[in-house]
Amino acid sequence: MEIKGLKLEKLSQPKVCVAIVAETFKDFVSAWNDTQCGGIDLIEWRADYYKDDQSLVFDLLVKEDRPVIYTIRTKEEGGQWPYESIDYEKSYKRAIDSGVIDLIDLEYKRNIPNKKNLMVRAKSKGIKVIHSYHDFSNTPTLADGKEILQELHIEGADIVKLAVMPHSKQDVLRLLQISIEANAQLDCPIITMSMGKTGALSRLVGEWSGSVVTFGTVSVASAPGQVAVKTLVEGLETIHTLYN
Numbered sequence: 569m570e571i572k573g574l575k576l577e578k579l580s581q582p583k584v585c586v587a588i589v590a591e592t593f594k595d596f597v598s599a600w601n602d603t604q605c606g607g608i609d610l611i612e613w614r615a616d617y618y619k620d621d622q623s624l625v626f627d628l629l630v631k632e633d634r635p636v637i638y639t640i641r642t643k644e645e646g647g648q649w650p651y652e653s654i655d656y657e658k659s660y661k662r663a664i665d666s667g668v669i670d671l672i673d674l675e676y677k678r679n680i681p682n683k684k685n686l687m688v689r690a691k692s693k694g695i696k697v698i699h700s701y702h703d704f705s706n707t708p709t710l711a712d713g714k715e716i717l718q719e720l721h722i723e724g725a726d727i728v729k730l731a732v733m734p735h736s737k738q739d740v741l742r743l744l745q746i747s748i749e750a751n752a753q754l755d756c757p758i759i760t761m762s763m764g765k766t767g768a769l770s771r772l773v774g775e776w777s778g779s780v781v782t783f784g785t786v787s788v789a790s791a792p793g794q795v796a797v798k799t800l801v802e803g804l805e806t807i808h809t810l811y812n
């Protein structure tokens with residue numbers, strides 16, 4: 569899969585994404601400037617944090633050469649957005665129609681009104697759909713994890729994502745096993761991570777386990793366990809040399 573010239577290929581060096589979690593336009597600009605440090609392949613706008621006029625950001629993003637993901641994460645999946653908000657669907661529609669968004673991220677667990685329509689609308693404009701599942705409490709069993717990723721795919725995603733919380737190293741190993749097996753079974757790119765410090769290793773080994781994107785940080789982290797971009801890139805490059 570290629571987006572704005574960026575290739576997301578199975579079992580290749582994962583691409584680095586940084587999420588912008590600003591509440592104001594001023595903070596957005598500052599965080600966006602921070603992402604110009606090199607090593608960052610795509611950015612995610614976590615619009616659930618944002619309280620200012622969104623059109624200011626859409627206007628700014630005209631200048632962005634890297635793929636941009638638009639995400640609204642609800643409180644239940646580690647975000648700021650009260651799911652009940654009627655603006656949820658409206659915001660996605662606006663992002664899809666803005667002309668500056670390359671991917672949208674939709675949550676699986678939320679019963680998003682007209683999710684299918686949002687997917688169709690996005691795809692008709694060449695926007696890729698990431699369908700994601702977060703569990704901030706636990707890591708699923710191997711069977712459940714694989715089933716979740718398959719379900720995310722069946723519902724029409726271009727890319728599927730599983731982010732889960734470990735309580736032990738064994739949980740991290742299980743997430744990696746879910747990734748290896750799901751990556752072999754599904755004919756779409758997958759993104760997986762085990763969150764928190766215990767899971768940080770999973771953010772480095774995507775070339776081996778099958779995760780095509782890894783989330784790093786330059787200032788404020790958007791989830792627990794994200795690694796600083798510089799460290800992340802060094803680790804990814806080291807691992808890349810092992811397999812090439």
Ligand SMILES: O=C1C[C@@](O)(C(=O)O)C[C@@H](O)[C@@H]1O
Binds near residue numbers: 612614646673731794
């Ligand atoms: O889904 C993800 C992954 C993530 O939760 C992480 O653990 O790095 C960070 C989020 O911003 C992003 O939308």
